[in-house]
Amino acid sequence: MPDPREQERGAALLTVLLLVAVMAVIAAASLEKLTLASRLSANAATGDQARAYADSASLLAEKRLSELMDAQPGKLTLEGGWMGHAQALPVPGGVASIAPYDAGNCFNLNSLVAGVGDANLKARPIAVSQFAALMDALGVPDSRLIAAAAADWIDSDAVPQPGGAEDEAYLSGENPYRAANRMMADASELRAVAGVSPAVYNLLKPWICALPSTDLSPINVNTLLPQQAPLLAMLIPGKLTLDGARALLAVRPPGGYDSTVDFWAVSARQGLTPPAEVAQQVRLKTRWFGAELNVEIGGTRMRQWALYDAQSSPVRLVRRTWGERP
Secondary structure, eight states: OOOHHHHHHHHHHHHHHHHHHHHHHHHHHHHHHHHHHHHHHHHHHHHHHHHHHHHHHHHHHHHHHHHHHHHSSSOOOSTTSOTTOOEEEEETTEEEEEEEEETTSSEEGGGGEESSSGGGOEEOHHHHHHHHHHHHHHTOTTHHHHHHHHHHHHSSSSOOOTTOOOHHHHHTSSSOOOOOOSOOSSGGGGGGSTTOOHHHHHHHGGGEEOOSSOSOOOEETTTOOGGGHHHHHTTSTTTSOHHHHHHHHHTOOTTOOSOHHHHHHHHHTTTOOOOHHHHHHEESSOSEEEEEEEEEETTEEEEEEEEEEOSSSSOEEEEEEESSOO
């Protein structure tokens, strides 16, 4: 007959082994969580350090842009190869870089309206025509409708322009929403405007911006690149052709124009006489600068985009975003 004490010892041993197994599983899970927490903490610390380096780089960019403006007080040109040229900045444990560019050579979506304050914004016909002309040059269909809808998106009233769109057009959709009726904070808001498909937005993205001003797009003819000729052609819709704009950029003096009168004198040879508002739209100096700031440290990569206002000295940081170019 089996000894009951042997059975009890066997059951106790089995219980102990089961407890050991459970404790091993718990310990392994705890160790995994601890390892994950340590990695998250390390990644957060590295991310914070990278962000701090990017912030420092943006301050350095302010200084460099101020020096650039002081060096060329009367006009700003491409001399010196400053635009788009990434300057490396060694930082402890990694590397950072700054690449400045002219952020005013774009179609300013907020120029579609005129006025001060979100309650007093009225559609600006000349800007609507310029936006439509830019889209025509880029091959965007329904350009006039999109331009009108974009102006309605920003203006203060609820009355759509011919071909435009206000709340009624958006509330009837599958996911209803309303027009913003205020200035755009980012060019990506254009994606919400009637007629702007993902394909249209991707085509327009390199050409548009949302500057914190309703001024007409301030095109600097001394920093405009040859491939940016559509931005020049849009200024006088229906009169200045894309080929004509390319020709104007091709004859630009090596040191840039000394006055806007000189520039328009050249365009007059093509029979162009701009309206007074457009004549003032052409600039020789740049007010809005952008900078691409990249930081890589400890396997972490971070990209910051900064916008600067150079209207007064020193240059002032206006806003910054992370990730994709705004």
